[in-house]
Amino acid sequence: MGKTVEITVYGADQLCPSCVNLPSSKDTYEWLQAAISRKYGNDGIEYAYIDIFSPPNNKKNQEFAQRVVEEEFFYPVVLVDDEVAGEGNPKLKTIYQLLEQKGINQVE
Template sequence: MTNTTIEIILYGAEQLCPSCVNLPSSKETFEWLEAAISRKFPDQPFKMTYVDIYQPPEESEKEAFAKRVIEEDLFYPVVVIKDKIVGEGNPRLKTIFSELEKYGYKSM
């Protein structure tokens, strides 16, 4: 088990990605992902952050990445852990869980 808190950032938008018509919204994906990680890694700290790509916070890294999502036409929501894209469009739990395990998270 880890005591380190990893920040998981989900970049999304209110409107659906044009290529993601039948998928849940970015906010719904954020809530689903937060619940799934909490169940998989109970009592292990993590921080979920939602960033609206069209209204990013005034933090240079998050603002720059939000701009990148728009400019590179990435399929959002985009899930990022430690500057690494681990999910895009319809993120896969297996990929996200695997990345967290690299940082010492243990499934229960």
């Protein structure tokens, strides 16, 4: 197996004010894991969920979480290897395209 691709979801327990009637950040995170693993399996993909109001103690996560809190993005924000793949209501098609560009292949 080649390089590992990391999918990171930045979100919060409370719903984004502009995201009424959309799933919560955690629900989106779990839905993405299920959808991606069905299509691509689990090899070569790692997942992380970052709460924007209590990010882990590292500069990269804290800085990006702060950008979301300051409303530069609608949450949940989905990153594929640090590239924004979607926000608010992320689209699977866009995430799939990024995964394939990064060498992740569909399972047979």
